[in-house]
Amino acid sequence: MTIKYGATPSQTVGPFFHYALPYANGETLADAQTQGTRIEITGRVLDADGEPVPDAMIEIWQANHAGRYAHAEDSRSEFALDPHFTGFGRTATDATGTFRFTTVRPGRVPGPGNSLQAPHIAIGLFGRGLLNRLVTRLYFADAAENADDPILALVPERRRSTLLAQRLPGEAATYRLDLRLGGNDETVFFAL
Amino acid sequence: MTDVLAYRADDGNTHANSLSPAYGSTVRRSPSQPLVAIPHTLTEVTGPSSQVLRASLDDLTKIGTGEALGERIIVTGRVLDEDGRPVPNSVVEVWQANAAGRYIHERDQHPAPLDPNFRGEGRVVTDADGRYRFLTIKPGAYPWKNHHNAWRPAHIHFSLFGPAFATRLVTQMYFPGDPLIAIDPIACAVPAAARDRMVSRFDLDVTEPEFALGYVFDIVLRGRNATPMEDKHDH
Numbered sequence A: 001m002t003i004k005y006g007a008t009p010s011q012t013v014g015p016f017f018h019y020a021l022p023y024a025n026g027e028t029l030a031d032a033q034t035q036g037t038r039i040e041i042t043g044r045v046l047d048a049d050g051e052p053v054p055d056a057m058i059e060i061w062q063a064n065h066a067g068r069y070a071h072a073e074d075s076r077s078e079f080a081l082d083p084h085f086t087g088f089g090r091t092a093t094d095a096t097g098t099f100r101f102t103t104v105r106p107g108r109v110p111g112p113g114n115s116l117q118a119p120h121i122a123i124g125l126f127g128r129g130l131l132n133r134l135v136t137r138l139y140f141a142d143a144a145e146n147a148d149d150p151i152l153a154l155v156p157e158r159r160r161s162t163l164l165a166q167r168l169p170g171e172a173a174t175y176r177l178d179l180r181l182g183g184n185d186e187t188v189f190f191a192l
Numbered sequence B: 001m002t003d004v005l006a007y008r009a010d011d012g013n014t015h016a017n018s019l020s021p022a023y024g025s026t027v028r029r030s031p032s033q034p035l036v037a038i039p040h041t042l043t044e045v046t047g048p049s050s051q052v053l054r055a056s057l058d059d060l061t062k063i064g065t066g067e068a069l070g071e072r073i074i075v076t077g078r079v080l081d082e083d084g085r086p087v088p089n090s091v092v093e094v095w096q097a098n099a100a101g102r103y104i105h106e107r108d109q110h111p112a113p114l115d116p117n118f119r120g121e122g123r124v125v126t127d128a129d130g131r132y133r134f135l136t137i138k139p140g141a142y143p144w145k146n147h148h149n150a151w152r153p154a155h156i157h158f159s160l161f162g163p164a165f166a167t168r169l170v171t172q173m174y175f176p177g178d179p180l181i182a183i184d185p186i187a188c189a190v191p192a193a194a195r196d197r198m199v200s201r202f203d204l205d206v207t208e209p210e211f212a213l214g215y216v217f218d219i220v221l222r223g224r225n226a227t228p229m230e231d232k233h234d235h
């Protein structure tokens, strides 16, 4: 099988994307009518020295509460689509490197073979100094399903905690996950 | 049973190393640990539809009541996959500096004028042939602080989704014959053989008489592996 055209190379999003890419309510995936358990996701993007990255853009992609993606290739009609949930969010970090999303806890989706994946949210990270998008995943530290997740199993055990969002104390279900571009506890990034 | 049709792996000769020290900002912002390769699952082969993003805007020149300053250009092309198949119904977002090399951004310190009549950002959805088209102004080169006397070549930033989370691409389009490309650490971070893929070409057929010069920029997203059926025959 020969490739006809070479793929276009990736380039940095640069420092000046803010007026073009983030959009109103891009960080809000769930409204009052969205089905499922509403959650907040927050964290900071930190560089190799632990300094905040104030000019990053973060995108998330996830299944709905039932574990169904709003996309033609997820044709599993036994899991209902939610007309109030697209599964996509986009935001920029603020001056302290902080990001925040409002969404719902995703259901489980199939993995390779007959496996089931633990609830997770795919993350794409862009920024000044990032020539390529960095891809990672958020898992929920309080999810028992993590134990047999086929993707987590590919991550060296001592680094798995970098993918586990911790629930913060308090009434609202808020989960925190920092994204570290280097240093101790560097986040695991994936090659897709 | 639920195995998906994966997208083709990177050939290793297309994208920059995340750590490219000539571009100084990469030094503290690139992972030091190797990426962990994972198989594609439904998560990677699905992605946001064109409906999740905002209404289309194909004219970057219009924001005020007057005409934007600079050299009016049409930028058009097709979004294809590596097998030459068009990628239809896919969001293409663009943004750029104005003719003087200045962005509409508070952190842009370049002492060049803003243009109240230049919008500088746009977005469209590709048609059934994968085609997109924008009307804009040729962006100016601009200085940056990466090293002494550093200038970015004129460029338009492009953001594309393609059909899946795995095909997401952010890139930059350059202009033919620009002497700054060969000394730009961001363009030159890309392997030499792939660098020209980021350079648009002038096209007289796209050019509109008495109105605007035409440039063509085709963008190629990852293609897919063989179908699962073909895979089985291979083994």
Ligand SMILES: [Fe+3]
Pocket (backbone or CB within 6 Å): A014, A016, B097, B152, B155, B157
């Ligand atoms: Fe730029």
